[in-house]
Amino acid sequence: MKIMLVEDNEAIIMGLEYLLVQEGYDILTARRASEAEKFLSAEGCDLILLDICLPDGDGFALCKKIRKNSQTPIIFLTAREEENDVVRGLDMGADDYVIKPFRNRELISRIKRVLCRNGKGNTVLQCRNVSLDTETGRVTVNGCEAVLTKLEYKILCSLMSRPGKLFSREEILAEIWDVSGNFVNDNTLSVTMKRIREKLGDVDGQFIKTVRGMGYRVER
Numbered sequence: 664m665k666i667m668l669v670e671d672n673e674a675i676i677m678g679l680e681y682l683l684v685q686e687g688y689d690i691l692t693a694r695r696a697s698e699a700e701k702f703l704s705a706e707g708c709d710l711i712l713l714d715i716c717l718p719d720g721d722g723f724a725l726c727k728k729i730r731k732n733s734q735t736p737i738i739f740l741t742a743r744e745e746e747n748d749v750v751r752g753l754d755m756g757a758d759d760y761v762i763k764p765f766r767n768r769e770l771i772s773r774i775k776r777v778l779c780r781n782g783k784g785n786t787v788l789q790c791r792n793v794s795l796d797t798e799t800g801r802v803t804v805n806g807c808e809a810v811l812t813k814l815e816y817k818i819l820c821s822l823m824s825r826p827g828k829l830f831s832r833e834e835i836l837a838e839i840w841d842v843s844g845n846f847v848n849d850n851t852l853s854v855t856m857k858r859i860r861e862k863l864g865d866v867d868g869q870f871i872k873t874v875r876g877m878g879y880r881v882e883r
Contacts, residue, residue: 664778667691667708669699669725671718682767696720708735710778715741723751730756736777768821788823790881791870793863795823809862819859822871822881831878
């Protein structure tokens with residue numbers, strides 16, 4: 664999957680490029696609206712992350728141009744949070760509107776949902792005998808449903824989105840600390856991981872591996 668990032672802030676570009684490449688996406692970066700138009704004409708992409716404030720125009724105008732000839736999924740990624748801007752963006756054909764600052768895992772989830780709605784992604788994550796459907800939120804083990812809390816589901820979704828990748832405890836905490844509406848500390852994470860394993864029947868830790876002093880990974 665190829666994502667075009669239309670953004671002129673270098674710090675945001677560096678952070679997003681790293682995040683998206685880690686998630687397995689190919690990235691095109693356009694720092695100006697005119698550059699984005701050239702990329703679209705020459706290469707195309709599967710999804711566009713579009714800022715509104717650009718050096719040579721605004722994202723609304725670019726979105727309008729794109730929609731005349733293409734249904735490529737567009738997610739506005741902007742600091743402009745006024746309701747009128749959100750409504751305007753969605754009304755002109757954007758698939759989603761994300762306000763900066765954003766949480767990494769939430770943005771990835773929104774990207775996957777938009778791609779799935781447009782027939783460009785897979786809603787089901789499958790690792791060994793565990794299946795997680797991001798569309799329905801249903802987790803099954805050998806075909807039998809495992810009922811997880813919101814926090815447990817978010818952690819498992821993160822791990823299963825990149826099987827084989829080692830997630831540090833700090834990475835997991837940074838992404839899910841406010842999911843339950845409360846601060847999630849290191850001890851809470853340990854307890855939650857134990858409960859996830861119990862619900863998946865992974866009592867020996869062969870599915871979710873603990874790498875001592877480093878973090879966790881889901882085995883392929």
